[in-house]
Amino acid sequence: MAGNAKKTPAKQPVPKKEKAADGGQLTxxxxxxxxxxxxxxxxxxxxxxxxxxxxxxxxxxxxxxxxxxxxxxxxxxxxxxxxxxxxxxxxxxxxxxxxxxxxxxxxxxxxxxxxGYRGMLALARRSGAIVNIDARVVFAADEFDLLYGTETRVIHKPRLNGDRGGVLGVYAVAQLQGGGSQVEYMTVEEIMKV
Structure with a gap:
């Protein structure tokens, strides 16, 4: 029966390779x-x-x-x-x-x-605009407080022993060359959308 026949996957073509000076394939x-x-x-x-x-x-x-x-x-x-x-x-x-x-x-x-995110951090540090950058995960049992406004503030006291609970979100703090800092926080939902 034609309707029950299994289709065989098409073979992938061999990628075109550059030619060596002698006409052979370059490794x-x-x-x-x-x-x-x-x-x-x-x-x-x-x-x-x-x-x-x-x-x-x-x-x-x-x-x-x-x-x-x-x-x-x-x-x-x-x-x-x-x-x-x-x-x-x-x-x-x-x-x-x-x-x-x-x-x-x-x-x-x-x-x-x-x-990768570590590459992003390396590039940010190398730019000279950032003195330091740090990223952390916030768990349900951690003490965490975030305040945005004219003075952005993060207080994060991770629970050091026992079950820390599920992940609530992540944040990064960048200390800028000219002084001050930049803070970004994302919830798990926001991360999953990305």
């Missing part, structure tokens, strides 16, 4: 090495070296084999974006991530750069 390692000057230029005014970034990227590619299936252009683009921001991809620091996503339009995997 990812060769692709990154071949573009080392572009990556180095992107790293100007950042704390990372090209060697360090390339080593970290190769480690991430070994840890996430699906990245090998991504288009080389998208992988290189994500690495360069990481370089421009001076952030190391991967879970070690949590600054940013190289994530393989299936793109229906191209019919294959593409690597996308994803900024």
């Amino acid at each position: 990812i390692k060769d692709l990154l090495r071949q573009n080392k000057n572009t990556i180095a230029q992107s790293l100007e005014n950042t704390p990372l070296t090209p060697e360090r970034l390339l080593n970290v990227c190769m480690t991430e590619i070994r840890k996430t084999p699906k990245l090998r299936e991504c288009s080389q252009a998208s992988l290189l683009g994500a690495v360069i974006q990481s370089a421009q921001l001076g952030l190391e991809p991967g879970s070690a620091l949590g600054h940013c991530y190289l994530i393989p996503f299936y793109n229906k339009k191209v019919g294959g995997l593409e690597c996308q750069f994803m900024l």
Whole structure:
């Protein structure tokens, strides 16, 4: 019966790979090495070296084999974006991530750069506008008071032992270079919407 026949999933096309000088396929390692000057230029005014970034990227590619299936252009683009921001991809620091996503339009995997919250913090600190930034989770059993207005104030006394209860929300406090501070609070509901 035609209606009960199982459909076999369409095979994903093999991503187009850059050609090496000898006409063969470039490996990812060769692709990154071949573009080392572009990556180095992107790293100007950042704390990372090209060697360090390339080593970290190769480690991430070994840890996430699906990245090998991504288009080389998208992988290189994500690495360069990481370089421009001076952030190391991967879970070690949590600054940013190289994530393989299936793109229906191209019919294959593409690597996308994803900024992590620790990367956002590193960029904020590096900007020079922020002296310090701290983020915390508020639990139901914690003592928490937040006041907005001409003088924003946060009092958070976490319960140090026993059950802290469920999560109520999160907040971040940034101490600004010129003095003063910026406070942002989000409830669990607001976080889930994001």
